[in-house]
Amino acid sequence: MTETERPTEAGTAPTAWDSVVPRSGEEPPTDRRTAGPGSGPPVPVEELPYELVGRPEPPPVPNGWYAIAPSADVGPGQVLSIVAVERELVVFRTAAGEVSVVDAYCPHLGAHLGGGTVEDGSLRCPYHGWRFDTTGRCVEIPYAEGRIPERACVPSYPVLEQDGMVLFWFHAGGAAPEYEVPLVDERGASGWSEAIEFRSELVASLQDMAENNVDYTHFRFVHGRATLDASTSQFTTDGPFSTVVERFDDDGLTFTRYTWGPGLALLRVPGFMTVHTATTPIDRRHVRLLWNFYLPDATVAVADEIIDGVTGAHGLLADVPIWRDKIFRSRPLLVKGDGPVTEFRRWYEQFYAGR
Numbered sequence: 195m196t197e198t199e200r201p202t203e204a205g206t207a208p209t210a211w212d213s214v215v216p217r218s219g220e221e222p223p224t225d226r227r228t229a230g231p232g233s234g235p236p237v238p239v240e241e242l243p244y245e246l247v248g249r250p251e252p253p254p255v256p257n258g259w260y261a262i263a264p265s266a267d268v269g270p271g272q273v274l275s276i277v278a279v280e281r282e283l284v285v286f287r288t289a290a291g292e293v294s295v296v297d298a299y300c301p302h303l304g305a306h307l308g309g310g311t312v313e314d315g316s317l318r319c320p321y322h323g324w325r326f327d328t329t330g331r332c333v334e335i336p337y338a339e340g341r342i343p344e345r346a347c348v349p350s351y352p353v354l355e356q357d358g359m360v361l362f363w364f365h366a367g368g369a370a371p372e373y374e375v376p377l378v379d380e381r382g383a384s385g386w387s388e389a390i391e392f393r394s395e396l397v398a399s400l401q402d403m404a405e406n407n408v409d410y411t412h413f414r415f416v417h418g419r420a421t422l423d424a425s426t427s428q429f430t431t432d433g434p435f436s437t438v439v440e441r442f443d444d445d446g447l448t449f450t451r452y453t454w455g456p457g458l459a460l461l462r463v464p465g466f467m468t469v470h471t472a473t474t475p476i477d478r479r480h481v482r483l484l485w486n487f488y489l490p491d492a493t494v495a496v497a498d499e500i501i502d503g504v505t506g507a508h509g510l511l512a513d514v515p516i517w518r519d520k521i522f523r524s525r526p527l528l529v530k531g532d533g534p535v536t537e538f539r540r541w542y543e544q545f546y547a548g549r
């Protein structure tokens with residue numbers, strides 16, 4: 195008997211298997227978790243697909259500016275299909291260089307505009323050739339005479355292009371942009387490297403990732419650092435911006451993280467590095483990272499070590515399984531020494547307006 199065959203003869207004692215697998219003639223299941231005791235070798239935990247059923251929903255996608263792509267990925271005439279903020283989106287750039295972000299589905303018969311072509315400052319749908327300008331308004335129906343219907347629009351998003359990224363504004367209630375995104379001083383400045391890109395996609399809720407920065411006690415257990423002395427650290431807010439300063443006693447480095455809404459931040463470690471981090475929710479459980487490292491002349495020779503320190507086994511990768519497996523507790527049990535998680539949440543609440 196192979197490991198996936200089941201005994202079917204009369205008299206076989208029923209097992210947990212019997213309640214989930216019909217008895218005769220069917221394909222054996224491929225998911226061995228349902229096979230019950232003794233049905234095969236144990237499957238290592240890391241090979242099991244994740245089952246999120248039964249976990250509480252993470253918080254919804256917050257309102258804010260997010261990166262949708264590096265500018266260099268969207269050349270003139272290019273069209274990209276990207277899933278972000280729980281939507282299917284299409285990004286395109288006209289020959290004149292203007293970039294636009296729109297919902298993916300054509301208002302006509304629903305074709306995906308990601309298969310379209312850029313023509314004459316607009317995006318032509320691949321199905322029946324309707325054309326939409328960079329604001330999403332239909333400007334041509336090639337075979338219909340008379341006026342273009344008012345409703346022939348595809349929803350579009352405000353766009354900003356700066357610091358090598360195409361940013362778009364998402365607001366669940368449809369409100370206009372509520373803040374400006376600061377510029378990165380180090381970009382293009384003398385004495386600093388070009389941007390060194392790091393990209394990744396993770397199973398994580400955006401708020402969990404952001405909260406990590408004010409979670410002082412995890413640095414010891416997850417990252418093997420000295421526990422942060424909360425008295426040397428500060429969390430301050432200013433409207434949609436917040437700043438956290440953290441000093442680590444083991445190496446004397448001071449990390450200052452400027453957070454610009456839920457999707458963008460700048461981490462400065464003087465004399466060492468500046469990291470411009472764009473973290474975009476794909477949906478409530480997944481994020482896409484587009485991080486640009488800028489290194490001063492003093493550390494550019496050890497760029498690989500620095501980037502690995504931030505993103506590798508002692509940095510980001512150490513957080514990954516925690517974020518992947520945790521739930522979001524809306525009423526966490528906090529104690530003295532936990533860091534300003536409550537203050538952080540109070541500040542973050544503003545990004546859920548309009549729901």
Ligand code: FES
Pocket residue numbers: 300301302303304305319320321322323324
């Ligand atoms: S579906 Fe887009 S033009 Fe018909």
Ligand SMILES: [Fe+2]
Pocket residue numbers: 406412416417509513
């Ligand atoms: Fe962390």
